[in-house]
Amino acid sequence: MSINIFSACLFTTKAFENIMKYDCTDASITIFDAEYTIDINMLSEIIINYPTDFIIVLNNRNHSPIMIAKRIIILSKHTSVNIIKKIIYSICFFREIKSKTISLSPHEKVFFDYWLGGETINFIAEHMSITPKTANNIKIIFIKNMEQKIYSHFY
Incomplete structure (x- = not known):
């Protein structure tokens, strides 16, 4: 498994490196820490320059996991480690998360x-x-x- 972590927070980087130690497949995951706001230009650059199977966007808001595209999910930093592991293992083993994307007005x-x-x-x-x-x-x-x-x- 390859992982690219884009975060200024050392704790976030180390936490995801630790979770990713359990190499399950050749899936590639990009973790993008958005902190308080999403930098669309930087996120677009990451999507273009780092081919990846899945992108996890982290933010500081407390909310449920939000699937915004087939391969992009927004996670709160308040999400429990068990939920994060389940999401990552779903990506590793199945290369997808069986869920519905949200349609917004x-x-x-x-x-x-x-x-x-x-x-x-x-x-x-x-x-x-x-x-x-x-x-x-x-x-x-x-x-x-x-x-x-x-x-x-x-x-």
Whole structure:
């Protein structure tokens, strides 16, 4: 298995190196630590320059695993080690994760971009021209949809 880890955090790098010691196949995985915001240019460069079977994007938000494409998943740094291991072993042994990708409405996409960027509900509401209560409801509905489609698969 080959692994490319792009993280400024030494703890994150060492943790994934330790998980990856268990060589299971020739799958290649790229770990991209987005910290508080996703640098789309850097992520695009990694996708182009580092051919990989799967990309795991880490962020600091506390949320369920989000599958945004067939080979890209967003994981919270708050995700338990057991869940992370299950995801990685699924990639290693099956070269895929059997799950549904989430389809977002244009309104949800805007919210999701701000939310992954670490913005507060009040900031998101102000920039989307909605009330904070509406923004919070979008978040709650979004998280419920994620949990129904993806999170239960890993337990």
